[in-house]
Amino acid sequence: MKHHQFLLCLALLGVILLWSGCDDEDLTDPDCTVDIPVISTNVLCGNEPYYFENLDEPQAGNLPSLPFNCTTSGMERIVRIDEPADGDFYLQLYVGVAATVHFQVFGANCEDNVVPITGCLQSDAVAVSERIVSANDFEDVYVVIDYTLFTSANHLADYVLGPDEFIGVAAIDELPQTDAIDYRDQSSTYEGPGRLAFSCDGGTFQRVIIGSCNNKADVYAWAREMGLPISEAYQGEGGTTVALDIPEGMSPNAVGGMGDKPLTKPRRPKADSSDFFIEEDYIIEVSTLGNGLFDGNDISIPEEALPCLAYQPRNGSRPGGGNVIVNMIDSGIEIGGAFNDDFQGFIYQDEYESAFAQPGLFGFDYLRGDFEPNDEIGHGTATAGTVIGDYRGDAPLTVFHSKIFGINGLASYFGAVVATNEAVDMKSTIINMSWGIPLEEAPQALTCAVQRAASQGVVIVTTAGNENANIDAAPQWPGAFGLQNGFENVITVASMQYPNNNIDEDPVKASFSNFSNQRVNVAAYLTSQSPAFMATDLDDFDYIGGTSISAPLITRSLAAYLGPNGGGLALWTAERLERSSQLNSLGQVYEGLYLPVCSGF
Known part of the structure; x- marks a missing residue:
């Protein structure tokens, strides 16, 4: 009996020695067959969103099974966030559909050990920026996004899904540090921000301008439909002009729909909207000595x-x-x-x-x-x-x-x-x-x-x-x-x-x-x-x-x-x-x- 015990101890010792000689690199995870878009976080300025189109069709690919507990339409979209530097990042949504977006963030190891990082979040805005923290404990970070179309109960109309509507997704590790100009004095009776921040590329301020040449047009209704904070507004005989703040780190050009993806088009009021406009708040530079003047x-x-x-x-x-x-x-x-x-x-x-x-x-x-x-x-x-x-x-x-x-x-x-x-x-x-x-x-x-x-x-x-x-x-x-x-x-x-x-x-x-x-x-x-x-x-x-x-x-x-x-x-x-x-x-x-x-x- 003692002889057998001795042999068993030797065998166990050999196993321990062999185990200690293995590197972590020698251990391989099971193959992960999830097939979804991957969003990079390593660009501070000009991070191009990934656009989900054909929102009335299910997402293609091999999707992870996640306990998404928000209101769902059955047409939810899932992305993977690629390696946030310190586990924290800013999730950005460009919402090119007249809808409330519902979204939730999960951590996992492929499809195993799934843990909700956030609860169910939602927004009515065309541009959403949400800081996500403590994502560094997981090998994979997933975002699930769904939407509910606006109805006339709380919005301008009962909206229907158009063929060109979309949801864009981007992410950045941290907010860019941009310049700004001093603006409203605290003692001023005129509302407005104390400072006007530049956009990420420095070409405009971090806001968009909406308005109409028609002074009877209800621009404020359109502003409410956009869901963005009003920075300042003007109404006079020449019409109404409203400045809307864009979340830091997001592109005013993309939000304003001046590019290929017209974010704001689906949310225009159905009546008298033909003379409405949306533009970036351009930075105007006057000539000075040595810079245009001599x-x-x-x-x-x-x-x-x-x-x-x-x-x-x-x-x-x-x-x-x-x-x-x-x-x-x-x-x-x-x-x-x-x-x-x-x-x-x-x-x-x-x-x-x-x-x-x-x-x-x-x-x-x-x-x-x-x-x-x-x-x-x-x-x-x-x-x-x-x-x-x-x-x-x-x-x-x-x-x-x-x-x-x-x-x-x-x-x-x-x-x-x-x-x-x-x-x-x-x-x-x-x-x-x-x-x-x-x-x-x-x-x-x-x-x-x-x-x-x-x-x-x-x-x-x-x-x-x-x-x-x-x-x-x-x-x-x-x-x-x-x-x-x-x-x-x-x-x-x-x-x-x-x-x-x-x-x-x-x-x-x-x-x-x-x-x-x-x-x-x-x-x-x-x-x-x-x-x-x-x-x-x-x-x-x-x-x-x-x-x-x-x-x-x-x-x-x-x-x-x-x-x-x-x-x-x-x-x-x-x-x-x-x-x-x-x-x-x-x-x-x-x-x-x-x-x-x-x-x-």
Whole structure:
């Protein structure tokens, strides 16, 4: 017996020794035959969703058996999340169907040891981002997704499933760190976020804009149907515009349906929806010194032109009406500086009042939400200084400052659209826009606002841009509206200069200026004298160069022919403009039209 016990002990010892000599790698898991889409989490920006289509058909493949305890339609979809770095990740759903989505996350080893990581979650939003934690205890992480179509009990209609509807799934390990601009001040009475974050790719803000040119359309109903938080909203005579926040790390382009997958189309209201639009909240960048603008002190200005470009303001605003009103949608005006008294002489004094316009004030700050449009970068001070610098009309001149650009030289598209509509409402004579949005197609909300300005007889003067580009091929807006049918109120301005510094010769296009004889109405000189930003005394002037200055040169000349001054565009063209054979023959400006630097002297 003892002999047998001894042999048994030796055998057991051998087994133990053999076991201890095996590596974990020598042990293989049973084959997992699950066949479902795998979602990667290792891309922080631009993670392309996996799209489930044909939502009325069962998912193909060998699906794991999971205890999904949400409301089910029998058409649930399952994905596997691939190796979250630390076990935590953000699940992203792009919901291109008018439905409540139900979803649940499970951990497992293939189909064994299945454990729910979350309970049943649900959302009515078109974009869903959910942080999932403690997924690192499992070899496999599965997400089950199902949907319930909206009904008229809680939504706009009893929706039916369309043939092109879908659910997109993506995931990221962590939220991207993006830049932002300061926005609403806490003391402001106007609602809005304290900061506006950039999208992941930095091209837009992290929100979309929905709206309609029809002021009777119920845009708010559409916003509710989208299920996203309202960032801020505007409603006026020109229609309704609503900004909706997009979850961090998700693509505003994908959510807005501007790509191949129109997320929002299934949720449009069934009535009066044809004139609704949705766009990204584009980041608008204004030209600054070294970035589109240059120091005009470094260029040679013809001696004969200096008196014609001199800053000599006159005929400021008066109470009681009868003013020509120029609305500068720009970066504001320097308040409290050396030239404050000059600028004060042109403040708004008409009777019209609104949430954005009050008599006796400089204008409105659409960033901070207050009535102090104080310039932080100098661009607005230079453009407004150019307008008042040599205005020669008989009627008094008002310059209203609609500040949309802040300290970074950036503005939101939402702010630009609201400022344009408000400029029309206050019966501006001219709106000066020394900026542009580079897009292949015209942005819809801005198109509505510009066309509305035309219907009210408001002229818009804007820049061609400073990239030495043909804006037929590389359009920027509103400049590319110039000379187009239905936009006869838009005057797009290029910059010109005189060869050999001789103002008697035909001018040529400034080297930096954009051009197009199909879209650019007129050229003006490339610089003018204006008060220096943060000047220390009244002898402190600048010559800033760029189409940003050429446009207000046209504005101040044209202002003497519009509004209470009478005349009109045709008379101004006949009396003030000339034709350059160079600008015409090279196809740079319509019929080679330009404003001579000393026109009117």
